[in-house]
Amino acid sequence: MPHQVSYLVTTYADEPAKDRSLSDHAYEQVLSMIIEGDFPVGTKLPTEQVLSQKLSVSRPILRRALKQLRDDGVVVSRQGSGSFVQRRPEGVMLDFAPVGSIADIQRVFEFRAAIEGEAAYLAAARRDETHLTRLKDILQELDRCIQSGELGVDADEAFHAVVCEAxxxxxxAAARNSMKSNILKGMNLTRSLSLSKTQARMQKVQAEHYAVFDAIAAQDEDKARDAMRTHVMNARVRVFEDS
Structure with a gap:
């Protein structure tokens, strides 16, 4: 079994806390300016020198922030030309996740992908009929929430908790519980954003839940891991989607 958890935790721990804080702040400032239309889609961001001066950070710190924005699909680098805005997340995102929390929410998704992917792998090998029944019931509740236009955060959280239990x-479960408030913050954000879009968006999310369930039910460990990791990382990307 791959050791994604150790890699993520080690990488995060090795980065000085002060640098993380500064790069997070720069990341959220640039993101906010893009959301507010200061840098429209397709336009080039100011040079590193200009932007670092504007944000009062060093160029290495700014590069960390820009890398995060690239990972999020918000900006794209063109060799020899600089960084360009690729996507403008909707302003409503800042209503659900004020500047100061977005970088942390994104890191939680990375952590969850590692933890819950491995949990799903083991769940596929070890689940029993009781687990499958509970997961089916939760999926039906999530279906109901989608049809009635409800948020469904409690049911969503229950689904992931049962996978860990299985x-x-x-x-x-202990790892998830230790940061449950952070996880719920991310779930509230992504489900609120999806609820503000078309119902097809929520159906797409639900299809990912079913893919996890189907793999666990079939006792396909690798497929279960991949389905869970894909679902969590898709949720991370959906924070910045506009449709």
Whole structure:
């Protein structure tokens, strides 16, 4: 089994806390300016020198921030030309996740992809009929929430919690519980944003839940891991989608 968890935790721990804080702040400032239309889609961002001076950060710190924006699909680098705005997230995002929380929410998604992907892998091997019944019931509740236009955060959280429980390894549940408030913040954000779009968007999210369930039910460990990781990382990307 790959050791994604160790890699993510080590990478995060090795980065000085002060640098993380500064790069997070720069990341959120640039993101906010893009959302507010200061840098329209297709336009080139100011040079690193100009932008670092504007944000009062060093160029290495700014590069970390720009890398995060590239990872989010908000900006794209063109060799020899600089960074260009590729996507403008909707302003409503800042209503659900004020500047100062977005970078942390995105890191939680990375952590969840690692933790919950491995939990799903083990759940596929170890689940019993009780787990499958509970997951089916939760999926039906999520279907109901979609049809009635409800947020469905509690049911969404329950689905992921049962997958961890089905792994028969309490450390997965403990890891999630230790940061449950952060996880719920991300779920509230992504489901609120999806609810403000077409119902097809919520159906897409639900299809990902079903893919996880189907793999666990079929006891296909690798497929379960991939489906869970894909679902969580898609949620991370959906924060910045405009449709």
């Amino acid at each position: 792994s028969d390894n309490g450390y997965f």
